[in-house]
Amino acid sequence: MADFETPELFKHIHVPKPVPGSMESSGPFIAKPDHQEALGFPHELVDNWEEKAVEEMGNTLQKYRGLRVFLDSCVKCGACTDKCHYYLGSADPKNMPVGRQDLLRSVYRKYHTPAGKFLSKLGLEWLIGAKSMTREVLDDWYNYYHQCSECRRCSVYCPYGIDTAEITMAARDIMDKIGHGQKYNNEIIGKVFKIGNNLGLPEPALADTLEGLEEDIEDETGVKVELPLDREGCEILLVTPSADFFAEPHVDGLMGYAKVFHEAGVTWTLSSKASEAANFGMFIGSYENMRKISLRIREAAIDLGVKRIVFGECGHAWRVAYSFLNTLAGPFDFLDQNYPIPQHICEFTHDLIQKDKLKFDPSENDWMTLTFHDSCNVARASRMGDKPGGQFTIPRDIIKKVCNNYVDMAADTIGEGTYCCGGGGGLLTDDLMAVRVKGAMPRMTALTNVVLEDGVTHMAAICAICKSQFSKVLPYYNMGMDMIVSVHQLVSNALILTGQNSEDENEAETAKESE
């Protein structure tokens, strides 16, 4: 299948002994000059990149307290060493969170700390693990900072809350600024600026797709559910990952959102300008690009005259939306202040369920036994609802409302300790397939256990990256790519629309009777 080995699954997630260099490679494809150009970065590695990298590190240290504190505070206690899914799956010690951090920390110590500067003069920098900025170091940065999905699992377990995601973002930003960017991320951000979304779907293609989906829903239910695009004067602007327009199982989720809005009786629209929820500016740690991407959403909301913004199922996107949007593109004083700004589609649906406004026939999902994968950035970098931990309970409440068969995976693999899918943070590209498959090992272990013990047939997720990643890696672990479903796909299956054709109602009733 490929030139790497898929990790063997054991009953428990197995912590490997370190095998130095096991994931050594030249890293993902390097951004071409035009990819760099669109983001305002140098076209290729600049001449004096060593000095420039050190200088950019200094600038970043002035701007981000977190980076400075994290680089200073690590005591090398080892608590994080068995927490990263990429280490567990690959055994490369530079994939241990502290191993990854030290690639940057060693350079920080040499050039930006008094101890490093002093000991370097005596030739003793090795005492404190300080290193010069060399080509070897840069190659390690490029390789290993593209083996981190910025999932923050390490930050939960670190006694000082050191978040490797912040270090990875800083390193990628420095590399971009010296002309050594990653193709996948930077090309995609370029597409967002040029066309409006990650997949590069232009407005006519979007309109066409949405029309097709309206027909599908009508064929199935007999109800005309609209999926409007660029309609002015609606109440809600829906911003969703562009995968929702395009691929299974994402698109079933989108139909679910449409049905929920329809039943709620609210007017809503998508925007061709903000036809993408994801914000890859975060992946590359570029505040400027992240802000520019976020501003599209503000502009779309103003142009279309909406009162609310709702986000579709997407993990890192929800982090940027929940945690950063107000900072990057706020204040949103022109929106209706009675609703959270922005709101997650799960919050929206959950709220309707609480108010008993949706009618479901959960037996429509009886052919499946579900489990739920907590997406890393929803779990550890955001919230839903008004209580801490709502990001765990709200999606589960929805699933349990629309499905009769639900089982959780092992407690230490979900909730705040959830394992990343292995494809987040800008790694969802074919040139990183080995990393993605190995990094999925812990999740695949937990999933296999509930499949064998509880007869789980499907895993639901609320993230476009998780869905795409699992579709791709499940087969490597001898499971079907269609095991992964959208939460709103389950909602869609079970939701009974007002005026839904009688055939379906009959079916639903017979199903209920047979219980």
Add this chain to the structure above:
Amino acid sequence: MSTFFALLFWFATAVIVLGLAFKIRQYWVTPAPLKIPTTPAPTTQAGVVYRMAKEVIVFESLFKSNKWIWIFGWMFHMSLFLVLARHLRYFQDQPWFWVNIIQPFGKYAAFTMVIGLVGLFVRRIVVARVRYISAPSDYLMLIMLFFIGFSGLIMNYVSHVDIIAVKEFFNAWMGFSIGDFPVSVPLIVHLSLVALLLIVFPFSKLLHAPGVFFSPTRNQVDNPREKRHIAKWAAELENNSKG
């Protein structure tokens, strides 16, 4: 010898006070431009104080993470705290009453402190993952702390030192005069290493002590939707791009 130690300690004290003041100021003035608490996180300031207290007093995250590191690490830090508190009496004419109360506990804490350090040291060597991430300074730091504790224990239980004289020396030292230093090998080892510790503190990973309080993943309130958070440099970026 008296002059040497008096000067050394004035120097070491100045280094740690000024060094820490510099670092704390640096952490204080560097902005955290984005809301990045590790969630689930408290939604109120009081909640953050509670979270931080659990982190600093019982090492909550470390407890979640690894019981061996937690038990040795917590044992060492709590013991160190007791031992330090006990040492206050060498600097006070009339020790506070609680300083007197904890004297016996502080003495036994010296044992648990040293045991904690040995545990951490053994882990660093035995566990391959931890060995991989250890620089020479990581071992040296533990060795330094070990010998501080060990020399203290020697003075307590094996080779007693003229503690009245030590107290007189440090009381004089605090008044910027040089008293008589009671020369003894364990005391020289003990105090030299303590001075080294004070000097190294603001330049090393010991900065985790002030650092933890400034860690944005632990000290931020989870309220980004309710309250707009914006750093000064980010606001400037905004204004410039409008202009």
